[in-house]
Amino acid sequence: MNDHDIAELLPFYANGTLDTAERARVETELATCTTCASELRELHALAATLKARADAAPPLPEHVLDDAFARIATPATAIAATRLHTAWWGTPARYATAAMLVVGFGAAAFAAHHAREANVTATDTGGGAVSDVKQTTIFRVTPGPNAQKITVQHEHAAAPAEQTVAKQHRLAKKARLDLLVRDVEATLKQAQSAVRRAGGDVTSLDDTSPRSAGSVHAATMVVEVPADRLEDTLDHLGLLGTVQQRAIDAEDVDAAIVDEEARLRNLRRAETDLRTLMDKGGKVDDILTVQQNLSEVRGQIEQLDAQHRNDVHRVATSTIAVSITEDRPNPTPAVPGPTARIDGAWHSGLNALADSLIAFVTTLVWCVAYAPIPLALAGVTYAVARALQKRMAPVR
């Protein structure tokens, strides 16, 4: 063992954590190496200084414990903790959930496809008025890296889908409603008044008027309503036409809000401390440093405060994106004139001739390609017949 090896072990000899063998090696070396002994004295002095400095450090403020308690009390943490606590079955359960989601999604997509087909058929045949909800989608979103998105689809459900979001969470909800209506303009007015009655307001409106007689009138509108009036408003808006899609997307922002509040408290405390320092005065350099720190802290407070207000607003107010489309039956095809009919007959005749030629050539090619098989069969049959004739001839 050389001097450098010993020098690297000395810090841990000084703090008393070496194992017996290493300790013995160091002690053997220390008995003869004066440099090592001097190095060890330095390390002891360093340890004493650092410990004294650590002891003089300000104690951990009690509010940090309060903050931690506030954070562990949030439902998101509780959910995460439960998941970790039951880690032994967590993996198979996740696989099972993933498999169920895949199967569920596949089944839902299949059902949706069939429903769409059925709907198209009903429209084509001028099917009766459909007042049922065609598709209802409920998203339940939980925060964090393990966010889950569950989609449930109900076909032709007469009643609005039940709300499955947990009431104890602070949720930022967004909804989407697609409507088919007879008169888009009248529906827009009714929708706006329904939203205002609910205490909300229209935040954007895009009404595209039809450019020609053949195009369909459509409009989109984004509204904000108080969160507790979201379901009522959706129900009211749903009555204005045929609901094609109704979806609610809920994001759990509870943990984020609690976190923002804790961070804001800390920053405001730091700001107060810095202001106290400013008031005390002192050297110009110190004052400038404090001023710079104060400005940084203020900037962080303002940024975090804006984010906090935005999150709180998102919880208090829900957004609904309403898409309104005119429900117009398919136009009756026009009866073609004599010229068009002759032109059609000519084209039909040419097409038929081309089809016949193609069919003839195709058959010929097939015959040529497969010719060896019937030829071989014919040869074998002929040979067998000849042989039978020869055997039967003497009998006669």
Place this chain on the structure above:
Amino acid sequence: MSDADDRGLLERIAARDKTAFETFFRAHGSGVHRFVRDLVRDDGLAEELTSDVMVEVWRNAGKYGGRSRARTWVFGIAHHKAIDALRKRRTTFVPLDDLLGVTSGAETPEEAVLRADDRRRLDAALTSLSAEHRAVLELTYVEGFSQKEIAEIVDVPVATVKTRAFYAKQRLRDALATAEHPR
């Protein structure tokens, strides 16, 4: 508090026992706070990080495998969070206690000035070291961890810990010498 006590507390924390969490917090919160504070050099951030570490303990107590001392495990979380915070934030805050502590205590003004001056010199020298060197000094001389435990906390091989401990002390000595005899 012994390691067996800590393990018992972690088991209770995994079972969602808040009293055990508070006991654990009071036993290790100060050490964690001091450690992260020395790394990030920012009081407010150190408090946030201490809270983060303890919330992580609450969340992951069920994951503690018992391969190392509970204290080593907690300091591993603290080191990870502090280094992560240093990567994200490159702001240079002056520690508040430096500014606040000058006039505190029952010392004479002269003693206070001398003491503050020494502390400032040591702090300045420590600040000039890299976060890795500060961490290894703190963990070795203040927290009294072994080389193997420090390797686990900072997630590097034992040989690297030994080298860092050696060079950290050299760098600190150089920094103090420079502060004493500025060129």
